[in-house]
Amino acid sequence: MSDVTALLVHQERNPPPALLTALAREGVAVEVCTPDDALGSGGEEQPAPAAEVLLAPAVMPPRTVRAVSRRMSETGRTPIVVVYTERDFAAIDQHIKLGHDYLVPPFLPTLVRARLRSCYERAKLSRTMEEVEAQAELLSYERELRIGREIQEGFLPEGLPALDGWDLDVRFSPARNVAGDFYDVFEMVNRRRLALVVADVCDKGVGAALFMALIRSLLRHTAEYSGLQSLMTTHQPMPSADPGDGRPGGAHMIPVVGATPLMNAVVGTNGYLTRNHSGQGYFATMFFSVLDPATGNLVYINGGHNPPLLVPREGGEPHPLEPTGPAVGVIPDCAFSLGYARVRPGDTLFVYTDGVPEARNAQGEFFGDDRVLALLREPVSSGRALLARMEAALREHSGSAEQHDDITMLAVNRTVAPV
Template identity: 80%
Template sequence: MPDVTALLVDQERNPPPELLAALAHEDVAVEVRTPREALEGEPPWAEVLLTPAAMPPRAVREIGRRLAESGTTPITVVYAEDGFDDIEQHIRLGHDYIVPPFLPPMVRARLRSCYERAKLGRAMEEVEAQAELLSYERELKIGRQIQEGFLPEELPGPDGWDLDVRFRPARKVAGDFYDVFELVNRRRLALVVADVCDKGVGAALFMALIRSLLRHTAEHSGLQSPMTTHQAADPAHVIPVVGATPLMNAVVGTNGYLTRNHSGQGYFATMFFGVLDPATGSLVYINGGHNPPMLVPREGGDPTPLEPTGPAVGVIPDCAFSLGYAQLRPGDTLFVYTDGVPEARDEHGAFFGDERVLDLLRQPAPSGRALLERMEAALREHSGAAEQHDDITMMAVHRTAGPG
């Protein structure tokens, strides 16, 4: 067995001379250490670990783990000159063994058998690990397809409005989501962008749950809100607002369900849920702890943030959510995004930053698509070859200058 290295551990540094001679005859490079030296010294690269059968199995396992730190998993072989009863406890742990006479042909045959069996075992482990990885990748792919089914296939296009979205998960499945759907006999448009804490499979499952709760509750709620049961963010709005009831019921109902049934999982979501009147440009919304969406004026300049009107959903039971109001004039654009935009990193870990987002929004854009393309290009330039750390979702709602 040429080019094989072995670590022989012996308490007295006095292993059987016949065993050493047989190993040397088979070109096995042997280093002899005491148990203490094997545990405390720099772990050598060794494909075979040889120890007396009298050594306690726990100590042998500990030395084997220490050798694994050098990047190899050694074959463990115990030997005994007498007292063969000690071998039994090692056999039960899967260790191989050598017994006298330590003749070179016998040692060669025994070590080769052990070596080939260990190679086969490692190959089987690699095959199983690869199969498990492929299965996991396949399940993630299916999960991605299911999650994509929760996102709208196409965005509604009411006359006088231009809607566009960018959605880029950091992994196979995402915790971000968006939704656009019609309410109140197609007279109102629901706009949702949300970000479930964390990312990956767990966040994706909560994304599906929250999205389903929001849409189902909103679509099966009444038309109007008397506005006396909820504190409005703008006291001037005291008249009924069509679409406010589905909005409030959806957010309050989802928050109640999550805090009652899923608080132990520790997941929550920040979200912006707005209900738009396409005929007038009037927007009523709830911002549950989300990055403030930006209302970008037609002529450019500083955008107006739509600040939070309540906490994140799924954190505080029976909490109060207020309603916010905004008006989109012809040429205005509403930009809604998740924190993956300002927190996008370059190759050195530097963030894209809120100021960069504001600078890009201050430049006039002829459409929602043009705004998102500008933002997306800036993000690509900033990130370069850096790994994407968080999901990125952006939505632009642009009111055109004229109908149609």
């Protein structure tokens, strides 16, 4: 057993000579120390002892033996515990009940070797079983994550609607197997309007993914149900200096179909989350808009989300669609306002989550809002082209660095009719 190391604990540093002789003959490397030294309480800062076998006197209380074993485990491996005694045989009983092995006189080399070999093989088998169980648990966990990913993918649209005069494209890249980001695009109000949703649930992983599924279901069900139940037209002031300009300016009254289901969906979801799930601490920033494909008019609620950017067809400075209320699921009975914009022929609406500006390179440098704006100032031919440009820039910036956050990008481009 020349490959075995042992820590032998004795109060006076004078363990049974016969035991030391037997261990030496078997080639066991032995370090002798006091209980205080083994526990690191001898008055000096001492590293945890490292050995495969812990030999402790039977008179040492089991609690102290466990403490020494735990400290030795800090080096990476839990030791085999064997207690020894020359005369106090009754003290062995309490250790046997805890699964510890024991050595008693005569400390003959052959007997010591047989006992230690038996302990070593049992411990090796136990570790093998623990490794098998850990591997099985890991495989089960990975299987559950895979199932969770498949279920989550079922909550995302299988494809984007094909609308005459519009080019829609999306990029969705989870940082882990499951994501807290989500997007949704669906028709509502008897297919007269198009709902566009991009949201980011706080945190990442399985918990955020569960809330993503809950929030997405609440939003879509309420919006679709409200749209079917009430096709009433609501009149709201639409900020616009010119009917063909989506920039803020003067106000005039225009009909806004879809504002009611939009408001119902966001307010209803916020109320449900704050009433039933405030204890979990999850919330979501979101941009939920309703588009009239015929006119390009857009009514939206921005609940604490990164302002989507309306990119002019001719290039230049994008126009942000600022928040109109807080994140959803934070404040009970809070007020959300409606925002308005217009997507002109050639314009592109770019909606994204904070994983875009917060993408990091190997040095920890963020991609940043300035890079996002710089990429959007250049004219683009389509939503697909815009996302390809953004995706390539993110890939070049991040390189081989690990992705820290989910990334979602949605581009809605109103195409220019050929002359």
